[in-house]
Amino acid sequence: MEVYTSTACVTILCILATFSAQGITDTGSHSNTGSSGPMESSPQLRCGNLDYFSSESSCCNGNLTHGLSQLVADCCESVAYNPLNKICCNGSVITRTSAQMSCYKSKDSELSSPTGPTTPELKCGSETYDPKKKMCCSGKLYKASALNKCCGADIYTPFDDHVLCCNGILHINVSKNSECVAGVVYTPENTTCNLSARPRLDEHCCGGKIFNPRTHICCNGHSHSKKNGNFCCGSDVYDHHKEFMKCCSGHLKHTHHKERAECCGNLLLNKTNQICCSSSTHAIRYDTKPNHHCCGHYYYNTSLWSCCAEHLKPTPSPNSSHAGDGLKPLMDLIPDICNKTVFFGKVESVALGTFKRHIVLKVVNVVKDPWLNVSLDHCSSPALEIGMTYLWEENSNANAYKPLSVSFDLISDIHMYFTVCKHKCQKGG
Template identity: 60%
Template sequence: MEVYASTACLTILCFFATFFAQGICVHDKRSHSNTDFNGHMAKSHHLQCGNESYVSSRSSCCNGHVTNGLSQLVADCCGSKAYNSLNEICCDGSLFTRSSAQVQCCGKVMYLPMTHLCCVENNVTERKENHGCCGKESFDMTTHICCSNTLTVKLKNESSSDSPRTYMGSSPGTRPLPKVPEFKCGSETYNPQEEICCSGNSYKASALTMCCGESIYTPFDENVLCCNGTLHLNVPKQSECVGDVVYTNSTCHLSARPRLGEHCCGGQAFEPHTHICCNGHSHNKKYGNFCCGSDVYNPHNESMGCCSGHLYNKSEKECCGNLLLEHNSNKICCSSSTHAMLYDTKPNHFCCGHYYYNASLWSCCAEHLKPTPSHNSVHAEYRLKPLTDLIPDICKKTVLFGKVESVALDKQHRLVVLKVVNVFKDSWHNESLDHCRTPALENGMTYLWENTNNGYKPVSIPVEKISDIHMFYTVCHQHKCQKEG
């Protein structure tokens, strides 16, 4: 049984009553990558780089210098310059465009390990069968040996006071000792047996020390209360948390104390029948009944959208994770189930998940990169978007929420078994997707699927919350009723 987003208002209202009364759609509590994606969308912290401030989703920091336009999540540093290591390589402080995905550095030059050797003193020599490095020269290992004390080549029947060594790598040396595991707290190391890490800050701790956001406290602190990651000091005894609000003697702890039974929104009371509370700001519901950060908005307004808590004009911009992409700009959005990135567009470059690659160096299939470029390679046809970014246009189409139960590969097609989660009884769908052109999907995760001429295709990032599905059908129901009215 498919669910049509554009069915009659009465049908959807009946669907709501049965769907949520029976609790058919169960929230998947597993911690998966889409949680990271939603968290990435919601957070855009300003960090310090030298004397400058930057946002890691938009820029990178290398040795105290900011490089704009390339996220630190996909960048490496070459001195003070950030670069995309998929398509460039840093050799001894100098940046070069990769001639192949397999190239490596030999001092200040690039070389291909399949065809050449990098010997001592960064001497590049042609690779020959059964040849290795001895010092800065290559030698035939079938007829000669390399003695480590002088790094000279001797015939195998000549004696050597040192045990012979053969060097196939870039230079001789001893194998490094295995590293002792390090625990990171922010950018610093810490000892979890003696310290506790709270949002990137480490503290000396006892067994009863607990985190509250970036701060610490213990149960012995009688006048301290932690509510939703905020530590409240000097609160009266017997105080309680209700969400992020402190109640003292059944009274909301606000600058203007409301009457008993009234709801708190920020520092004031509000009436939930007529108003909506968005991040501590009260708004009249006549302007909308959904929050976008601290603002209120109406999803039926086809010109306005919500991107990571910020309202934007859809005719001018689109949402890319927690960033806004201006139309007709020279940038492109690449996204996966975990991240979304903006890149400057370049010829013969394409998206592979949230990476942006040179098709002359790499090939991409189902968001997996391989250093094997092909003249007949295919590219992703579309990217998955947040549910809110699809509304209200998707309300006009036939959709379903399907949970991926099983995936199999059959030549160039990915066969997916879907369990439809928004019907009265279990319903199953079998879909065949183009393997390489379709975004990667995770077993056990629920997506919004759109009906096309070739069957259903996934269109949203993973959906975990029943509230998201409820929001989707509520908005589409209201949208349909407005059209009919």
């Protein structure tokens, strides 16, 4: 099998052609955010008079709680809390004594007599709602209907010819038969960039303006000179050779640490007193606590829960194995990954054994026998989806493999990987 290392790398064009043939293509604007799909950076929100990001803070009734992501928090009146390890009873946050703990009606008995599980309620921002009656669009509640769909925090009906949802932004009063292509709204009257005047043929659009791709780069609708860098991080451009710059899921971070900084979603991680728990959908930063471990993007108390394949069970087991390092966006692994023996493998099928998960991989760009059988420890390994492609590491001495990256579908990620690592690469067999 051919793998990609500091001494054995496949030509970039060959790799990109392989991914294109398999249908793995760019799905958005031509930008490299360091993450794609559900792990994209969270938008800036408003809590009272303060701005915040849901990846690092929570808003409950206008009160902002720092250090606990809204993605894993519930509200107890105006206080945010982690429902895995705590419970809200009569407006007070109490530490759980068991996973099944719930509140009694009387305040005196709720602290001493935990009961069986209660029916979970869905949250939309700080409000609970019934999904049969309401639907939640990015923290806003609307009347539920089979015809309605979310577009960011707005709601629309797809049958309306004059409304178009494009990259989470709802465009109203657009012309009939308008289309959303790579984040740009194209109309029959004006086929390029939504500009008032029709530009010349073969001109490229970037955020409603014309740009020259030979001299400039377009990052989420913002044009930048290539003199400032050749890679996008959200709407910014940066030079990956600069030591103290790090792209964390679409957010460009300036670091001042001697050691290379580590990303946790769109945040920087302080490895002294913080831990990053990640899954295929989220990466959440937590303050470290004793007897707590990661299970996917959740941080749980081992006396209340056990974890297997990123699934929590309210049955703590003293002999249960804890998950290793979680999967990271491909760009967060660079440049450390350049010196490892890695390959891109697509999960074709999965079978569960007694303690192992047996996986059939199709290795990208291997012509002779691309099929590879891999066995992972079931509970301590991250959950993988059939049909998705991941970056894998090979330990040739132990004949062992492990997944490193979250699944991806952006050619720009692959391009950056080979561009950054190419100075250490040569073609090998």
